[in-house]
Amino acid sequence: MARTYNWQIQREMSYWYPESRPQRQFAAVFDINKCIACQTCTLACKTTWTSGKGQEYMLWNNVESKPYGFYPLAWDLKLLKLLGPQEWHGEVYAGRTLFEAAPAGTRVLGWRPDDQDYAYPNVGEDDCAGVIEKGASFDIPHLAWFFYLARICNHCTYPACLASCPRGSIYKRKEDGIVLVDQSRCRGYRECVQACPYKKTFFNPLTGTSEKCIACFPKFEQGLQPQCFANCIGKIRLAGWISKPEQASPDNPIDYLVHIRKVALPLFPQFGLEPNVYYVPPIHAARPFLHQMFGPQVEQAIETYRRAPDDPDLAGLLGLFGCTERVVPRWLREKDWVVGAAEDGTELVRVPLKEPVYIRAAFDTQYQVARVNCP
Ligand code: SF4
Ligand code: SF4
Numbered sequence: 550m551a552r553t554y555n556w557q558i559q560r561e562m563s564y565w566y567p568e569s570r571p572q573r574q575f576a577a578v579f580d581i582n583k584c585i586a587c588q589t590c591t592l593a594c595k596t597t598w599t600s601g602k603g604q605e606y607m608l609w610n611n612v613e614s615k616p617y618g619f620y621p622l623a624w625d626l627k628l629l630k631l632l633g634p635q636e637w638h639g640e641v642y643a644g645r646t647l648f649e650a651a652p653a654g655t656r657v658l659g660w661r662p663d664d665q666d667y668a669y670p671n672v673g674e675d676d677c678a679g680v681i682e683k684g685a686s687f688d689i690p691h692l693a694w695f696f697y698l699a700r701i702c703n704h705c706t707y708p709a710c711l712a713s714c715p716r717g718s719i720y721k722r723k724e725d726g727i728v729l730v731d732q733s734r735c736r737g738y739r740e741c742v743q744a745c746p747y748k749k750t751f752f753n754p755l756t757g758t759s760e761k762c763i764a765c766f767p768k769f770e771q772g773l774q775p776q777c778f779a780n781c782i783g784k785i786r787l788a789g790w791i792s793k794p795e796q797a798s799p800d801n802p803i804d805y806l807v808h809i810r811k812v813a814l815p816l817f818p819q820f821g822l823e824p825n826v827y828y829v830p831p832i833h834a835a836r837p838f839l840h841q842m843f844g845p846q847v848e849q850a851i852e853t854y855r856r857a858p859d860d861p862d863l864a865g866l867l868g869l870f871g872c873t874e875r876v877v878p879r880w881l882r883e884k885d886w887v888v889g890a891a892e893d894g895t896e897l898v899r900v901p902l903k904e905p906v907y908i909r910a911a912f913d914t915q916y917q918v919a920r921v922n923c924p
Pocket of ligand 2: 583584585586587588589590591612697699780781782783784785
């Protein structure tokens with residue numbers, strides 16, 4: 550085991566290989582507050598990458614309702630229980646990561662789902678926490694809540710899948726940090742399926758190899774966002790590059806949201822993988838639940854997000870989500886407009902800070918028709 554630094558838990562930790570960060574790291578921010586669980590992302594991925602034989606059960610992208618939705622069944626509950634207490638001292642994680650808690654002779658603490666665990670990807674959909682008395686209506690404020698958690702591979706800085714593979718078949722690309730399985734090397738030992746805490750590697754029984762999300766690298770290499778991003782109905786997603794915290798640049802949208810405004814947080818940072826998909830946490834869910842899922846900065850992230858209506862920079866950047874298929878590595882606000890730009894500053898897209906609303910007359914005298922206004 551090597552000693553490496555993980556900024557998400559603000560301390561050194563053990564990892565199977567020495568620290569080796571890519572030249573640039575693929576990353577994404579998902580704004581949970583905007584997800585409507587339409588599953589368009591799930592199907593965009595399914596029809597692009599996993600429509601083949603042996604892939605029927607695979608969802609490289611899935612969307613589950615929390616707290617009762619899981620794919621595969623109870624993926625997070627099982628691991629949280631296995632890991633035991635997960636204490637934070639301020640923003641420093643004081644518990645053990647999955648690498649540090651690995652039983653003797655293994656590289657990662659994990660578990661392998663049964664086939665049946667993948668059989669109900671929409672289990673718990675729209676089930677809410679808490680009890681609604683007599684099932685009829687809410688009292689405000691109410692304690693019943695649920696939210697939709699869209700998940701893909703996190704293309705982790707310290708991937709558990711990669712660490713666990715005895716064949717060295719999984720690699721992290723130097724140029725973009727995307728984590729891939731070399732199909733010609735893989736022998737289907739399924740160590741990665743056991744090790745990935747997010748359960749984002751999948752065994753294909755027909756090819757006898759493991760497969761996983763590839764961040765649509767053939768698109769990403771051309772400056773285009775992955776399929777699940779480009780097709781997202783709720784416009785909750787933004788793909789780009791993340792820097793190390795000390796190199797964060799305010800004109801990089803991902804850096805701005807993650808490092809500078811700290812409004813987007815990693816999923817289960819205590820696992821120790823430094824995952825690179827970040828979530829704007831849901832503002833209405835129970836805080837202890839969110840604290841466990843996104844770490845100790847959750848309260849501050851929600852407060853910052855709540856103030857977005859009075860914060861034109863933050864509101865403007867959130868408005869850039871889903872407005873173009875192009876990857877937008879730079880951004881700036883020009884008064885009432887937000888501009889997404891290429892690395893060299895070339896403008897790629899421009900959106901108004903406030904979308905105009907046109908209210909038409911209920912009766913159009915020119916065309917002699919009655920209209921319904923749907924702003
Ligand atoms: S999310 Fe899982 S499959 Fe993806 S890089 Fe991390 S450990 Fe590997
Ligand atoms: S397409 Fe977007 S809004 Fe729809 S479920 Fe996926 S992440 Fe949520």
